[in-house]
Amino acid sequence: MRLRIIMLGLVVLLGVFLAQPLAFSGLFAPLTRNGAAPIYTQTPLLTLTLHHLALVAASTLAATLVSIGLAIATTRASGLAFLPLARAIANIGQTFPPVAVLALAVPIFGFGSGPTLIALFLYGLLPIFETALTGLTEIAPETRSAATASGMTAWQRLVKVELPLAWPVILSGIRLSAVIALSTATIGSTVAAATLGEVIISGLLTGNTAFVLQGAMVVAILAILINEGFLAIEAHAARRAGRPPG
Template sequence: MIGRLLLALAAAFALAFLLSPTSFAVLFQPLTRNGAPAIYTQASLLRLTLFHLGIVALAVLISTAVALALALFVTRPVGREFLPLARTITTIGQTFPPVAVLALAVPVMGFGTGPTLVALILYGLLPVFENALAALTGQPAKVAEAARGMGLTPAQRLWQVDLPLALPLLLAGMRLTAVISLGTATIGSTVAAKTLGEVIIAGLLSSNTAYVVQGGMIVGIIAVLIHAGFQHLERRAARATGQTD
């Protein structure tokens, strides 16, 4: 109960700040020096937040689609021998620094959202892939026996049994990817992508701590809310499939 109340308060504060940031100037004024402005006004904080969330949402959806497709492929008889290759691909995406991806993508794609999206997609593959793989390969043997006993075809078993049972773990992987992507997306502003990193970078360049705190605060609150939201969905999915009380 207390946790939900704190989440609601954090969400209300973030929304109020984004709708009217200048109303909170007094809170950030102590973090400025030499009469610098307390609130970032070079661009709309609400607009930057929406752009930021849009990039992250698109990256998570694409990462999930690609990673789930890979997991499904390598857990079918025809694709089992490609499991090491799939693991290598998703691991490289996680270990290759996003900054390096941006540096390689900019000459090809130009400045803007494109390079950032590529970096986030690559970075988000591993959590979804490993969770989907664990969910699809870790189901009890009696489930497969029951599906065969009901006369389900492989496709019917996939859609009616395997994927519903895998959903809680799949959502957990999406949660990790979403939270990681939310923070990582801030570096997209170094290549002219519209993200909250613009506020943080402006603060660093002007030695204005208030800007840095504002950008970090919004990202942090949204990350906590996304984390809690996905956890709620995971619990509901687990209850719906009888995996928990």
């Protein structure tokens, strides 16, 4: 109950701040110098937050679909030989830092959200792939045999038995990928993507600590809310799958 109250408080605080940021001017004014503005107003904070979340959601969704697809393919008898290749694909994002991916993507896709989306997508593949692989491979052979014996086709067994049992584990990878993407997306502003990194970078360039704190605060609160939200969903999925909560 206490955690729920804290989460509700964070939601209310974030909502009020994004809706009426100027109301917090007095709070941030001591962090400014030489009469600088205490609240970032060049682009509405709510707009930047929504764009930031849209990038995270799109990249995480794409990474989830690709990663689960690779995990399913490589856990079938006909796809076991392709596991090293699938793992190599999932590791691409971890091989190159997001900044390097941005530098390589900008000449091809130009400035804006495109390069950032690609970097977040590649960076999010590995956590989801590995957890999906774990979830699918740890299902007891007896469970698969029982599903087959009941008359299920391979597709029905996958959809009705394997994926529901593996889902709580897969969700943990999606949660990790989403939280990583949320923080990593801030660097997208270096290539003109509309993210909360714009606020942080502006504060660093002008020496305005208030701007840096505002951007970091919003990202931090969002990270906490997303992480706790996924944990609640994971716990629910674990109960439905008959697993002990993670």
